[in-house]
Amino acid sequence: DQQVKQNSPSLSVQEGRISILNCDYTNSMFDYFLWYKKYPAEGPTFLISISSIKDKNEDGRFTVFLNKSAKHLSLHIVPSQPGDSAVYFCAASRSESTSYGKLTFGQGTILTVHP
Amino acid sequence: KAGVTQTPRYLIKTRGQQVTLSCSPISGHRSVSWYQQTPGQGLQFLFEYFSETQRNKGNFPGRFSGRQFSNSRSEMNVSTLELGDSALYLCASSGFAEGMNTEAFFGQGTRLTVV
Numbered sequence: 075d076q077q078v079k080q081n082s083p084s085l086s087v088q089e090g091r092i093s094i095l096n097c098d099y100t101n102s103m104f105d106y107f108l109w110y111k112k113y114p115a116e117g118p119t120f121l122i123s124i125s126s127i128k129d130k131n132e133d134g135r136f137t138v139f140l141n142k143s144a145k146h147l148s149l150h151i152v153p154s155q156p157g158d159s160a161v162y163f164c165a166a167s168r169s170e171s172t173s174y175g176k177l178t179f180g181q182g183t184i185l186t187v188h189p
Numbered sequence: 190k191a192g193v194t195q196t197p198r199y200l201i202k203t204r205g206q207q208v209t210l211s212c213s214p215i216s217g218h219r220s221v222s223w224y225q226q227t228p229g230q231g232l233q234f235l236f237e238y239f240s241e242t243q244r245n246k247g248n249f250p251g252r253f254s255g256r257q258f259s260n261s262r263s264e265m266n267v268s269t270l271e272l273g274d275s276a277l278y279l280c281a282s283s284g285f286a287e288g289m290n291t292e293a294f295f296g297q298g299t300r301l302t303v304v
């Protein structure tokens with residue numbers, strides 16, 4: 075039961091352009107969402123998060139949008155840089171005792187930014 | 190501020206053996222979660238500890254266990270290793286606040302290979 079889905083296995087973007095990574099979820103009880111960047115054989119690096127009470131959060135070149143009615147979130151990277159090339163994971167969690175500390179991850183999207 | 194530290198980084202074990210992995214969270218963080226990453230299953234939640242108590246557990250067999258010490262350092266143990274246990278094991282720490290979700294920060298991971 076894949077509760078968090080990233081339907082695009084890969085994305086290729088030109089340097090300087092916008093990268094848009096998408097994520098869908100099925101569990102309406104999720105109320106906190108995160109994006110991570112990951113290189114092979116390393117741990118995920120936290121990028122940005124958003125609570126379900128918001129629909130947008132920005133941090134520098136990264137913006138996350140949340141559409142609760144569609145159960146969809148997206149990560150925008152503007153402008154994209156070659157150093158952004160990595161695997162991007164979205165994750166979701168619930169503010170409920172049986173779910174504390176548990177993140178449910180999507181399968182990841184490989185982003186390649188070409189110079 | 191030091192990040193999450195996992196030791197060892199790499200480990201090779203034989204089927205049937207047991208292994209113990211260690212995780213030191215960010216100073217002040219009391220929540221430590223463990224994840225397994227494999228190519229086929231992605232990032233899967235193993236369990237979470239808070240103040241020396243396991244609060245949540247994922248869908249893994251009883252061969253996977255863990256504990257947390259009073260200084261918040263955590264260990265996970267896998268007994269009777271199987272080939273399928275070969276994976277990247279990741280530890281994440283967060284500054285959990287009651288009733289609220291916060292971002293989780295990951296260590297570099299321990300790459301376990303079972304032969």
